[in-house]
Amino acid sequence: MxxxxxxxxxxxxxxxxxxxxxxxxxxxxxxxxxxxxxxxxxxxxxxxxxxxxxxxxxxxxxxxxxxxxxxxxxxxxxxxxxxxxxxxxxxxxxxxxxxxxxxxxxxxxxxxxxxxxxxxxxxxxxxxxxxxxxxxxxxGERDRVIFESETKTIIEKNPSEEAENQGLLKKGIIKDENMYLPKGVKKIHRIKENLIKELEETFEAEEIYVPLAAPLNLIEDKSLIKYIPKEIFSEFLSKPIDTEMFYEAYYLTGKIPKIETRVAGWIFSEIPFAFYKAIENTIWNKQFFYSVNYLKLNMLFFTNERKYMDTRKELFNFFRKYFDDFGIRYSITSRKLAGMDFFKFRVFINKKWVTCVELLYSENYYTKPFGIKGKSGHVIINLENLFFLELIHTPEAIHKSPIDLNPKQENNEKFNPSPEQGTNKE
Missing domain, CATH: 3.30.70.1920 (Alpha-Beta Plaits)
Structure with missing residues (x-):
């Protein structure tokens, strides 16, 4: 230079x-x-x-x-x-x-x-x-493949088409989004609950509720600039400056008018800065938290410097075993994000790599600006991609899966209450 x-x-x-x-x-x-x-x-x-x-x-x-x-x-x-x-x-x-x-x-x-x-x-x-x-x-792309499983089982089916054919979702209503129907939601819910159970048993993780939108002033800190994901700036929440005029114009014309708006916050819960703010000026030894945001299960952990590397290994090995048990082709990539280690667990589906889990080890880059003594890390689990993985999983690997792929047969008939229900018959 x-x-x-x-x-x-x-x-x-x-x-x-x-x-x-x-x-x-x-x-x-x-x-x-x-x-x-x-x-x-x-x-x-x-x-x-x-x-x-x-x-x-x-x-x-x-x-x-x-x-x-x-x-x-x-x-x-x-x-x-x-x-x-x-x-x-x-x-x-x-x-x-x-x-x-x-x-x-x-x-x-x-x-x-x-x-x-x-x-x-x-x-x-x-x-x-x-x-x-x-x-x-x-x-360009700087992800480096650091591991690829020996299992070469390849899934060539299109998962979203397969799900639509089975009546689990509907495509095309919202661009780049799937509308999940009750049968599909039940399957995703089961995957989520099984994962939460494992996270609670393995890491003693506790659930938190993260607000849908966070105010912009949480990231207006010069020490945070380098470490703020650019995805935050593509998911702003805006509000009309004149809400009443906005509604009246829509009511009269039936169309959404062009109006002035203001940025009210951002919709990005993968890194919950609102939670960092809520626990500012505290000291942490080791604690895990998780939250659910639509089709993502997010986990956040805090630990002291002495336990940080062991905690990293513990998390990494947890997901290694998780995908090993599936018995299909998967890989792990690594890259540096502003000095932070970032890993992706990817599965090869329909001739392309699909990311299922992301690990970001943020060290003290997020804790320090909020006066938190300790280091933190983040896990982002894509429930939709795990759902697709389960849906088109090969029969040879089903018995190895950590997810229950053979649940009890669901009754698809409508629920019709009767006088006998809720009573004991001799």
């Missing part, structure tokens, strides 16, 4: 040639200094280095402030008039990054150009985060 920038410093008074020469002499001793010129009370400093230099600029400003005290000269303001970041990259094309003037990748390098970067942004590491965001965008 290479970084080239121009730093503009505004002083409390004009610089004469003697003072400017003295400052420039001191700057020449700096590792990344290239050149400097001045005009009235302004100095333009060119810097070049083999890394991102935002933090270095802050250090340089602090040094200059101390050195100029003997001249009774202060720094009124400073900012980057321009900044160019270049790093090796195989991506070709233009990329949009909100704070960058331009971003161009030619197949060998990517160049980011910033203009007029204020000191507040430098202090908040804006350029560093922009570079990380660009690297994530152009690097």
């Amino acid at each position: 290479e970084s080239q920038l121009e730093l503009l410093i505004k002083f409390s008074r004009d610089l004469d040639e003697k003072l400017f020469s003295e400052i420039r002499t001191k700057l020449k001793k700096e590792e990344y200094f290239i050149s400097a010129i001045h005009s009235a009370n302004r100095m333009y400093i060119s810097l070049f280095g083999d890394k991102e230099l935002s933090k270095y600029v802050l250090i340089l400003i602090k040094k200059l402030s101390e050195q100029l005290k003997e001249h009774k000269l202060g720094i009124r303001d400073y900012y980057l008039t321009s900044c160019e970041i270049t790093f090796a990259c195989e991506y070709t094309g233009k990329v949009k990054i909100p704070v960058a003037k331009t971003v161009v990748c030619n197949g060998e390098t990517c160049k980011m150009v910033f203009k007029d970067v204020e000191k507040e942004f430098l202090r908040d590491n804006l350029i560093e985060r922009a570079v990380m965001l660009l690297e994530e965008k152009v690097s």
Whole structure:
């Protein structure tokens, strides 16, 4: 990586040639200094280095402030008039990054150009985060397969079509969503209850209720920025600014009008920041919680630093055994998300890999901002994909499954109460 920038410093008074020469002499001793010129009370400093230099600029400003005290000269303001970041990259094309003037990748390098970067942004590491965001965008999929089962049993049926044929769900009512009918709901409920029973017995997990929507101010913390999943920003909850006008327009026309709305929160319970807020400034040794959100079963755990690695292994091995017992082809992938270890347990269904369980070991990245002493982790279990897995499971593997695939025959007749029900006959 290479970084080239121009730093503009505004002083409390004009610089004469003697003072400017003295400052420039001191700057020449700096590792990344290239050149400097001045005009009235302004100095333009060119810097070049083999890394991102935002933090270095802050250090340089602090040094200059101390050195100029003997001249009774202060720094009124400073900012980057321009900044160019270049790093090796195989991506070709233009990329949009909100704070960058331009971003161009030619197949060998990517160049980011910033203009007029204020000191507040430098202090908040804006350029560093922009570079990380660009690297994530152009690097593509980074999941690495760390395990694949020896069992090569492959399921080639289309699970959603099979479920629809059996009257378990209805497709097409809502885009990319299935409408589950009573028979399908019963099967999913059984899978969920069996899993909850195992989680309660193995981890002594306790149930919590997580609000459907969480307020945005829960994540307005600079220390959280790097660790907030981008999925949060695709699941906002908005409300009409004028609810009465909205209803009346609909009542009169029968159509949903275009109106002004406000963001009321986000709908993303996989990482329950509202619960983190509820237990802020507490100390944890080891505790598991779970919550249900439609077709997802989410688990959250807290533990102290000493027990954290053992807890990670315990969870990982629990799901290894869970999928081993199915006796079908599955794999585990791994990647880093802003320094956090992220694992996926995937099953090969209908010629593609389908994610059933996700593990995110968030260390203290979420606990620290809320004053919680301990580390945390998250488990996201996709009940819909486990339902599909059970539905089209091969007969050879059924006896190995940890899920009861042969429940008692359900009576599909309508319930007709009669006088005899609820009484004992001799």
